[in-house]
Amino acid sequence: MLNRYFIRPTTVDRIRASWLGEPIEHYVSWLGEQGYAARNVFIRVPILLRFGEFAKEGGAKSWEELPFHVESFVEAWLRRQRQEYSERQRQAAARGVRNPIQQLLRLVLPQYGNSQTDLPDPFADAVPGFFNFLRQERGLREATLVQYRHYLGQLQDYLHGVGRTLSSDLSLTTVSAFITECGVGINKRSVQSLCSILKVFFRYLFRVGFMARDLAKAIESPRRYSFSNLPRSISWSEVRKMLETVDRRSMVGKRDYAILLLLVNYGLRAREVAALSLDDIDWKRDRIYVRGRKAGHSAIYPLAPTVGEALLAYLQQGRPKTKRRALFINARAPYAQLSGVAVSLRAKWHIRKAGIEVHRPGSHTLRHTCVQRLVDSGLSFKTIGDFVGHRTPDATRIYAKVKIEALREVALGNGEEVL
Numbered sequence: 001m002l003n004r005y006f007i008r009p010t011t012v013d014r015i016r017a018s019w020l021g022e023p024i025e026h027y028v029s030w031l032g033e034q035g036y037a038a039r040n041v042f043i044r045v046p047i048l049l050r051f052g053e054f055a056k057e058g059g060a061k062s063w064e065e066l067p068f069h070v071e072s073f074v075e076a077w078l079r080r081q082r083q084e085y086s087e088r089q090r091q092a093a094a095r096g097v098r099n100p101i102q103q104l105l106r107l108v109l110p111q112y113g114n115s116q117t118d119l120p121d122p123f124a125d126a127v128p129g130f131f132n133f134l135r136q137e138r139g140l141r142e143a144t145l146v147q148y149r150h151y152l153g154q155l156q157d158y159l160h161g162v163g164r165t166l167s168s169d170l171s172l173t174t175v176s177a178f179i180t181e182c183g184v185g186i187n188k189r190s191v192q193s194l195c196s197i198l199k200v201f202f203r204y205l206f207r208v209g210f211m212a213r214d215l216a217k218a219i220e221s222p223r224r225y226s227f228s229n230l231p232r233s234i235s236w237s238e239v240r241k242m243l244e245t246v247d248r249r250s251m252v253g254k255r256d257y258a259i260l261l262l263l264v265n266y267g268l269r270a271r272e273v274a275a276l277s278l279d280d281i282d283w284k285r286d287r288i289y290v291r292g293r294k295a296g297h298s299a300i301y302p303l304a305p306t307v308g309e310a311l312l313a314y315l316q317q318g319r320p321k322t323k324r325r326a327l328f329i330n331a332r333a334p335y336a337q338l339s340g341v342a343v344s345l346r347a348k349w350h351i352r353k354a355g356i357e358v359h360r361p362g363s364h365t366l367r368h369t370c371v372q373r374l375v376d377s378g379l380s381f382k383t384i385g386d387f388v389g390h391r392t393p394d395a396t397r398i399y400a401k402v403k404i405e406a407l408r409e410v411a412l413g414n415g416e417e418v419l
Contacts, residue, residue, distance in 0.1 A: 001029040005041045015045065020052035023063070023108045027100075030107060034334035035320065044100035050077070051101050063108050070105075074098050122152035126166045130204055138200075151197045154182060168211050172218050175202075179219075187360070188222050195221040232359050233368040234351070239264055242354040252331045254318030255338075256346050258310040259328065263347060263363050266301050267370035267388035269294065270347070270363035271340030276327040281311065293389040 002012045002025055015021055027048070028041055054076065055069040077097050078090065085093060105112045121131045134140045134148060158178045159165060175198065183191045199216040206214035234242075243260060247253040262273050272290050280289040286303040293299060311327075320329050326337035344363040351361040358365055367388065374384045384390075 001025060001032060004032070005038055015049065018049055018052055019056055020048060020063075020104075023104055024048050024052075027104045027107055030103075031333075035322070036333040040333075047077075047097055047100055048104055066105060067109070067112055070098060070101055073101070122149060122156045123166055127205060127208070127210060129208070130201065133204060134200075147193060148197055148201075151182075151194050152201060154178075155198070170211070170215070172215055175215060175219065183222075192221045195219050232361075232365055233372040234356055234358055234365060236369075236373060238354070238356050239366075239369060242350050242356060245354045246350060248313070251318040251320075254310070254314040255328060255331065256350060258307070258314045259343055259346060260350060260366065261304075261307045261310050263343075263366035264370055265304055265307055266290075267367045267374075269340070269367065269389075270343040272389075273343050273363070274326075274328065274338050274340040277325045278327055279325060280327065283308075290389075297389070299387075299389060 002015060005028065006012050006015070015024055018024065024045060028045065031041055031044075051066075051069075051073050054073045055066050058069050058072070060066055060069055074094050074097050078085070078093060081093070102112075123130065131145060131148070134145060140148075155178055156166075158181065159174070162174070162177075164170070164174060179191070179194065179198070182194055186194070199219050202211065202215040202219070205211045206216070243257065246257045246260065248257050259273055262268050262276075263270075266288075268290060272293060275292065276288075276290070280291065281287075281303070282289065283303075286308065288301045288303050288307075289298065290301065291298045320331070320335045322329055322335040324335065324337060328338040328343070329335050330338060330342075347363040347366055348361045351358065351365060371384060371388055374387065375381075
């Protein structure tokens with residue numbers, strides 16, 4: 001595979017003679033299989049060769065030791081460039097160096113690819129047993145541990161920023177200031193999750209004797225009342241406006257248009273759209289299957305003509321050629337299955353592109369719009385809940401708080417008719 005990209009035999013010999021020659025050749029083959037352009041090979045192979053030399057000089061004797069040298073190599077690489085970077089440019093440059101190394105390590109080291117994060121767990125030096133405690137004693141899944149890493153990582157960065165460390169005399173004032181700072185950019189539900197995670201963390205520190213005082217008892221989560229929020233739906237005219245702004249001449253536009261129709265017509269969740277496979281479309285019976293929903297069941301929907309036409313256009317003219325059975329694929333190599341997060345971000349992007357003002361735009365905005373339209377049509381809550389896969393009746397009942405279209409008519413009038 002190296003001969004396909006490098007004309008000079010001496011170049012191929014030099015790569016193969018490297019300490020990482022075998023995994024680099026395997027990585028180049030993988031790039032070709034994933035549809036990467038040749039320029040990616042020419043850019044990434046020199047980085048990997050330099051990384052191999054750097055790790056070996058740093059004392060690495062086996063491939064298993066390579067992950068410990070990634071971040072130090074990235075920093076050394078950026079210093080060697082001798083350029084003035086803004087913070088955003090520096091992060092982008094670091095990703096450009098780090099990504100091919102991480103891809104190589106995932107191919108070489110299976111345990112590296114299975115981890116949820118390539119960075120050490122937050123506070124791993126001070127309390128190394130915390131995440132094992134979460135797995136073994138509390139029985140938490142890796143998907144749940146992502147939230148723990150996220151919020152504890154923020155706490156770690158905050159303490160570093162204020163010149164503090166995790167110590168036995170950490171004050172409640174510092175913890176409260178951290179919670180207050182985080183609460184500025186997240187909603188009340190997320191603040192509750194943050195407080196719950198901090199309680200578990202500080203209770204563990206007290207249990208193992210790291211702290212003499214249990215700070216968990218002093219942390220209070222904000223109260224959140226049932227039905228206190230309104231669904232963040234948009235009007236059907238705004239849906240049409242959003243769909244009209246999608247450029248369906250491009251491959252990405254064809255894919256996004258089909259995704260938006262699935263979200264707004266069936267009220268699917270982002271992860272349900274992302275999980276769809278080619279086998280879930282029954283063209284003979286005009287059906288679409290949605291498996292493994294949040295409520296623990298599967299659903300079968302009639303394939304609406306507009307949705308079917310959009311899916312057909314995407315499959316024929318927009319979907320990259322790949323052996324994967326996933327329905328929606330990344331538009332650029334590697335041609336992996338589109339994630340639920342990516343689906344939500346695409347919905348958010350198109351809503352904003354259409355100039356629609358709504359709180360926290362995303363895939364759930366279109367899900368709420370679908371449910372609100374069904375409520376306004378007079379269907380029963382049980383029917384609507386079954387259609388969109390709600391686990392409890394309360395999840396549907398919140399839409400009865402307001403009649404969105406009726407309120408819009410009142411807002412557009414002078415109000416005299418309701419007096």
